Amino acid sequence: MDLERVGVALRPRQPWEAVDLGFVMARQWAAPVYAAFLTVFVPVAVALHLVFEERLWLAALITWWLKPLFDRFALHVVSRAVFGEVPSVRATLAAARDILSPGLLASLTLHRLNLARSLVLPVWQLEKSRGRAARERREILGRRMRGHAVGLTVICVNFEWVVLLSLVALGALLYPAAGEGGGDILGWWRDGAPGWEIADSVAYLTAIAVIEPLYVAAGFALYLNRRAILEGWDVELSLRQLAQRLVATRALAPLACFAVAAALAFCAPDGLARDLKPPETARKEIVEVLKDPAFQEWRDTLRWRYRTEPRPADESSEVTLLSNLGRLLGPIAEFLMWLLAAAAIVAVLLAARRFLPQWIAPREVRYRPPDALFGLNVTPESLPDDPAGTALDLVVRGKLRDALSLLYRGALAALVHTHHVPLIEGHTEGDCMRAARAVLPTEAGRYFERLVGVWQTAAYGGRLPAAEDAADLAREWSAHFSIPRTRAGSAMAPEGAT
Amino acid sequence: MLDTARRIGTPEGIELTLRLAGPVPRALAWLIDFAIRVAALFVLAIAVGPFGNLGQAAFLLTWFLLEWLFPAWCEAQWNGQTPGKKALGIAVLNDDGTPVRWPAALARNLLRAVDFLPIFYGFGLATMLINRDFKRLGDLAANTLVVYRDAAPRGSAVPPAEPLAPPLALSVVEQRAVLEFAERAPGLTSERAEELAELAQPLVGAGTGAARRLVRMANFLVGRR
Numbered sequence: 001m002d003l004e005r006v007g008v009a010l011r012p013r014q015p016w017e018a019v020d021l022g023f024v025m026a027r028q029w030a031a032p033v034y035a036a037f038l039t040v041f042v043p044v045a046v047a048l049h050l051v052f053e054e055r056l057w058l059a060a061l062i063t064w065w066l067k068p069l070f071d072r073f074a075l076h077v078v079s080r081a082v083f084g085e086v087p088s089v090r091a092t093l094a095a096a097r098d099i100l101s102p103g104l105l106a107s108l109t110l111h112r113l114n115l116a117r118s119l120v121l122p123v124w125q126l127e128k129s130r131g132r133a134a135r136e137r138r139e140i141l142g143r144r145m146r147g148h149a150v151g152l153t154v155i156c157v158n159f160e161w162v163v164l165l166s167l168v169a170l171g172a173l174l175y176p177a178a179g180e181g182g183g184d185i186l187g188w189w190r191d192g193a194p195g196w197e198i199a200d201s202v203a204y205l206t207a208i209a210v211i212e213p214l215y216v217a218a219g220f221a222l223y224l225n226r227r228a229i230l231e232g233w234d235v236e237l238s239l240r241q242l243a244q245r246l247v248a249t250r251a252l253a254p255l256a257c258f259a260v261a262a263a264l265a266f267c268a269p270d271g272l273a274r275d276l277k278p279p280e281t282a283r284k285e286i287v288e289v290l291k292d293p294a295f296q297e298w299r300d301t302l303r304w305r306y307r308t309e310p311r312p313a314d315e316s317s318e319v320t321l322l323s324n325l326g327r328l329l330g331p332i333a334e335f336l337m338w339l340l341a342a343a344a345i346v347a348v349l350l351a352a353r354r355f356l357p358q359w360i361a362p363r364e365v366r367y368r369p370p371d372a373l374f375g376l377n378v379t380p381e382s383l384p385d386d387p388a389g390t391a392l393d394l395v396v397r398g399k400l401r402d403a404l405s406l407l408y409r410g411a412l413a414a415l416v417h418t419h420h421v422p423l424i425e426g427h428t429e430g431d432c433m434r435a436a437r438a439v440l441p442t443e444a445g446r447y448f449e450r451l452v453g454v455w456q457t458a459a460y461g462g463r464l465p466a467a468e469d470a471a472d473l474a475r476e477w478s479a480h481f482s483i484p485r486t487r488a489g490s491a492m493a494p495e496g497a498t
Numbered sequence: 499m500l501d502t503a504r505r506i507g508t509p510e511g512i513e514l515t516l517r518l519a520g521p522v523p524r525a526l527a528w529l530i531d532f533a534i535r536v537a538a539l540f541v542l543a544i545a546v547g548p549f550g551n552l553g554q555a556a557f558l559l560t561w562f563l564l565e566w567l568f569p570a571w572c573e574a575q576w577n578g579q580t581p582g583k584k585a586l587g588i589a590v591l592n593d594d595g596t597p598v599r600w601p602a603a604l605a606r607n608l609l610r611a612v613d614f615l616p617i618f619y620g621f622g623l624a625t626m627l628i629n630r631d632f633k634r635l636g637d638l639a640a641n642t643l644v645v646y647r648d649a650a651p652r653g654s655a656v657p658p659a660e661p662l663a664p665p666l667a668l669s670v671v672e673q674r675a676v677l678e679f680a681e682r683a684p685g686l687t688s689e690r691a692e693e694l695a696e697l698a699q700p701l702v703g704a705g706t707g708a709a710r711r712l713v714r715m716a717n718f719l720v721g722r723r
Binding site for chain 1: 586618619685691695
């Protein structure tokens with residue numbers, strides 16, 4: 001193993017990166033790797049299928065079981081190619097005995113189902129270790145990488161199925177008769193009979209042939225990465241290069257000596273040491289240098305913060321002028337704002353009063369009994385204690401008009417103050433009659449109508465009734481009406497009564 | 499030198515190293531995302547059960563959004579990482595190393611439908627195996643890369659020892675080699691460390707204790723005096 005001929009970058013990698021490197025390696029040396037793999041894989045698989053012609057599933061199963069055998073040929077090519085020596089197919093086959101020597105039986109029996117077998121294989125095949133030594137090596141190598149090797153195996157099994165199903169599906173997509181006439185869309189591929197057929201084997205073996213070399217290369221890359229980290233391969237390479245240069249320099253030294261000596265004669269003897277500064281000074285200088293804007297990182301950030309946090313004060317004069325203006329305008333604007341707010345509140349209240357009458361009911365306008373109706377005084381005080389008697393007296397004395405007037409006034413006063421009919425000055429005699437009919441008993445109502453009729457005829461028509469009729473009216477009056485003693489007795493007129 | 503890293507020069511003259519992620523970690527990340535989506539839809543299906551047709555509509559809409567837009571949303575909003583990518587330590591970047599934005603994230607995720615053909619990402623896998631940057635068709639269309647975000651493994655700090663000035667002036671690369679040795683030395687067996695140090699014989703001189711002397715020089719190089 002000559003590290004200086006290694007063809008891959010040997011930096012320490014994360015395990016998944018190592019797997020990726022394996023895929024790159026398989027791609028880079030695809031021709032030799034696949035050639036060696038297929039040279040062994042295809043004849044064996046074909047032979048198996050010929051032997052087990054009756055039970056093709058068994059042939060496929062055995063081919064699958066023999067994967068570790070084929071893997072070794074791919075690994076042989078990849079492991080040599082990494083160190084700059086790509087073996088031909090012929091050379092690979094010639095080395096078959098060496099390739100297969102240790103661990104083949106174990107890898108096909110005890111370790112066939114080992115999920116980390118890609119990582120184990122190089123220990124046997126490349127390190128030629130066996131038995132106890134091999135187990136210890138596996139443990140050391142697998143300490144950090146085993147989980148990733150298992151993951152690699154699982155994913156590669158899935159990749160095989162992706163390739164297998166994609167081949168089938170691609171055929172189905174391109175097959176002209178697919179899906180027509182209710183036919184089986186997989187009809188192009190197999191005749192639909194149950195069981196494993198040759199078509200299944202061909203698809204499956206193709207998938208193995210595509211994925212298996214990738215899997216081997218990835219496992220080898222995991223192994224390589226682990227060893228490079230454990231043994232410091234990258235360090236070895238760089239130290240070797242360092243040594244080479246120093247040796248070359250030393251070979252030139254006699255030649256260079258004169259020049260260097262001549263140069264050194266004019267400057268301090270140990271230029272290297274003189275350039276070096278004590279750590280404290282250097283640290284200070286570093287701090288100074290790092291203050292340079294070139295090393296600063298500027299970042300625009302936008303975030304919420306509390307207003308109580310003090311704001312950074314701006315000191316520039318323009319800003320001060322502006323802020324003075326602001327200080328002047330601020331209170332004015334604030335005052336205007338409050339004014340506007342008050343106006344808005346008032347407007348809202350007005351609107352509410354207007355548009356929401358059910359919320360603020362209008363105040364009940366209290367009824368105030370009028371002092372006079374139709375120019376007639378209707379207050380109780382203005383009436384005699386016994387209007388009917390007085391009226392009858394007036395009829396007897398021949399003053400019919402006064403008598404009717406007194407009866408009518410008394411009736412109105414009784415309506416207003418005894419029966420609480422809210423009569424107002426604007427009412428006509430007809431209005432009074434309708435209002436009276438609503439509250440008075442039928443007899444009284446009829447009497448009031450008669451009284452009003454007689455009064456209207458006398459007052460507006462100038463035709464006085466017969467003295468007998470007027471006397472009747474006066475006599476009947478007391479049966480229907482009565483005058484309260486004073487206005488204060490009226491419940492309807494609490495206001496303005498005193 | 500075969501490597502999975504791509505180096506990109508920025509206009510500022512800085513060289514960035516992007517470590518590309520291949521099919522295996524990406525498949526694992528996809529599996530994790532898939533499991534999350536299935537679990538979410540399962541829970542949703544139980545939750546919307548009692549709501550009849552309305553629940554079914556909500557389920558189908560969520561399924562659609564989860565399947566088509568959720569990965570793109572994650573990548574555009576979450577430093578190019580879906581939950582699965584985060585678990586694997588990988589992320590999507592533009593070809594020039596800048597973070598992905600909505601258009602690229604949307605393009606590469608909508609084209610998953612093409613990568614899915616003929617079934618189960620057959621085309622995606624094939625393209626990833628063939629392409630030198632492990633790009634699937636969606637990545638090719640959107641000009642994106644999938645890279646490792648977590649740092650490469652490194653040794654510990656240089657173990658303290660009495661500083662020793664190297665007898666010869668060393669180039670930067672050589673100084674780095676000495677430091678690398680000192681950092682990795684605690685992880686190596688002592689025999690291997692000695693063997694490695696003896697390779698640098700012109701520097702450390704003959705005789706035993708080469709590893710020790712090399713570590714002391716590393717201490718000098720990191721500025722311990």
